[in-house]
Amino acid sequence: MKNTSAVKNKSGVSLSLLLLGLVLALLVLSIVLFGCNKPSPTLIETYYEIDLSYDGGNVVELAETVVYQNNTNTPLTSIAFRLYPNAFKEGASASPFVGDALNQYNSAGKFGGIEVLSVKINRLNLDFVICGTDNTVLEVPFDLQCGDTAVVDIECVITLPHDNHRLGKNQSAINLTGFYPVLCTLGENGWRKDDYHHFGDPFVHDTASYSVSISHPAEYVVAGSGQKTEVPSKDDSSKQTSFYIEHIRDFALVLSKDFKLASASAKIGQGVNVDYYYTEDSSPDTTIALAVDALEEFSKAFGDYPHPSYTLVCTDFVAGGMEYGALSLVGRPDLDAIVHETAHQWWCGIVGSDQISAPWMDEGLAEFSSAYYHRLKGDETGYNKRLRVARTEYAKWSKLSSVGFDGVMNKPIYNFLTEGEYVAVTYRKGAVLFDTLLQIMGEDAFLSALRDYVAENTFAMASQKDLIDAFEGRHAGISNVISSFVEGKDK
Numbered sequence: 452m453k454n455t456s457a458v459k460n461k462s463g464v465s466l467s468l469l470l471l472g473l474v475l476a477l478l479v480l481s482i483v484l485f486g487c488n489k490p491s492p493t494l495i496e497t498y499y500e501i502d503l504s505y506d507g508g509n510v511v512e513l514a515e516t517v518v519y520q521n522n523t524n525t526p527l528t529s530i531a532f533r534l535y536p537n538a539f540k541e542g543a544s545a546s547p548f549v550g551d552a553l554n555q556y557n558s559a560g561k562f563g564g565i566e567v568l569s570v571k572i573n574r575l576n577l578d579f580v581i582c583g584t585d586n587t588v589l590e591v592p593f594d595l596q597c598g599d600t601a602v603v604d605i606e607c608v609i610t611l612p613h614d615n616h617r618l619g620k621n622q623s624a625i626n627l628t629g630f631y632p633v634l635c636t637l638g639e640n641g642w643r644k645d646d647y648h649h650f651g652d653p654f655v656h657d658t659a660s661y662s663v664s665i666s667h668p669a670e671y672v673v674a675g676s677g678q679k680t681e682v683p684s685k686d687d688s689s690k691q692t693s694f695y696i697e698h699i700r701d702f703a704l705v706l707s708k709d710f711k712l713a714s715a716s717a718k719i720g721q722g723v724n725v726d727y728y729y730t731e732d733s734s735p736d737t738t739i740a741l742a743v744d745a746l747e748e749f750s751k752a753f754g755d756y757p758h759p760s761y762t763l764v765c766t767d768f769v770a771g772g773m774e775y776g777a778l779s780l781v782g783r784p785d786l787d788a789i790v791h792e793t794a795h796q797w798w799c800g801i802v803g804s805d806q807i808s809a810p811w812m813d814e815g816l817a818e819f820s821s822a823y824y825h826r827l828k829g830d831e832t833g834y835n836k837r838l839r840v841a842r843t844e845y846a847k848w849s850k851l852s853s854v855g856f857d858g859v860m861n862k863p864i865y866n867f868l869t870e871g872e873y874v875a876v877t878y879r880k881g882a883v884l885f886d887t888l889l890q891i892m893g894e895d896a897f898l899s900a901l902r903d904y905v906a907e908n909t910f911a912m913a914s915q916k917d918l919i920d921a922f923e924g925r926h927a928g929i930s931n932v933i934s935s936f937v938e939g940k941d942k
């Protein structure tokens with residue numbers, strides 16, 4: 452069954468109509484302000500309207516409309532999207548699974564994938580190319596001049612793998628992340644087509660707004676990024692759940708028949724609604740209170756959390772946790788995992804960075820922040836304990852130079868020898884780096900630098916230089932300390 456009903460926003464106006472109006476207004480604006488083929492500033496953020504249909508089986512049908520403006524200085528000859536579900540295909544060479552994990556997590560031996568059925572741009576059916584490692588890229592040849600806008604319609608069928616990874620169906624839930632065709636990010640050499648990887652977060656995405664609607668059997672409860680509305684069908688056997696959110700880098704959903712929900716409000720700005728979905732938790736009130744508290748403390752320290760909602764989902768998950776737009780997944784209600792993933796709302800979410808080429812930027816800050824949360828709460832012992840663990844774990848790995856360990860933070864995820872080294876260098880050494888800056892600069896200057904970094908890079912993609920400059924701006928000479936850590940000369 453394919454759902455074709457229009458998603459409504461809060462005012463009840465059809466978003467499809469809004470979309471058409473927006474595109475027309477943009478065309479007029481671009482002609483009035485910039486003339487033809489001239490570069491323009493960002494007038495609109497990329498917008499996704501996604502309709503999903505799930506009948507309880509192994510397949511999800513998807514119809515997606517993407518409004519994309521070429522806000523670069525270069526005319527484009529194609530528009531490209533990532534097809535991450537194809538990394539979950541049998542025999543994928545850049546798979547999320549490696550070794551025993553392949554058997555362990557792909558429990559029923561069922562692999563996933565995504566098939567693109569049709570692509571239209573500005574209502575014209577177009578030929579498209581499926582390319583990239585493991586066919587994880589959809590590229591549509593299309594000339595898009597600077598400042599021009601394309602409305603792309605894509606129809607797909609997603610096959611759910613059976614696993615507890617980022618995308619997969621398992622005994623308790625369906626993890627639906629990285630499931631939809633998402634625009635590639637433009638790099639120096641055009642659309643980036645980076646390989647998936649079995650560790651690290653092999654994703655780099657610009658912010659976008661999302662209106663997502665899924666029709667599903669009524670017994671499922673759906674957790675997702677953004678403000679949620681539920682509409683039962685006439686026969687009560689199915690339901691439609693919709694979400695709307697702006698300025699996020701990746702939209703996530705998790706479905707479960709067993710979800711329980713705890714809700715609370717965080718005192719940030721006009722108030723932030725916090726929802727916690729879980730299947731097993733002996734003290735859900737404590738867990739949601741922690742999420743609320745972390746969100747409030749980090750807002751005071753780094754700058755306000757910008758979304759009206761935050762969703763924490765405890766699901767069957769291969770790792771401790773994973774960050775998404777206004778949503779965090781955790782494998783169990785673990786304090787450090789919840790605080791770490793919540794910190795990612797700032798380090799990766801609000802301030803984007805290249806998680807593939809410079810993973811130390813977001814992981815180092817998230818790991819530091821999860822220790823720093825305890826200092827913010829007046830628990831110096833809790834802070835010191837976590838920094839001690841980080842130093843010890845990093846020290847263990849730094850003794851392994853004979854097998855190629857170099858302590859260099861500034862390298863892509865693919866260049867780390869093992870996941871252990873990756874964690875030691877980006878998380879643990881990253882936390883030690885930011886603690887070192889705190890000790891040298893003092894708390895006021897250190898926090899001012901982090902606030903500068905957030906304020907100057909909100910919803911943008913920060914470079915390593917942007918991060919270093921924020922600290923140098925508050926403490927002349929500190930960039931040498933950062934460089935020595937990042938280049939691995941700090942021993």
Ligand SMILES: [Zn+2]
Nearest residue numbers: 791795814817
């Ligand atoms: Zn992390």
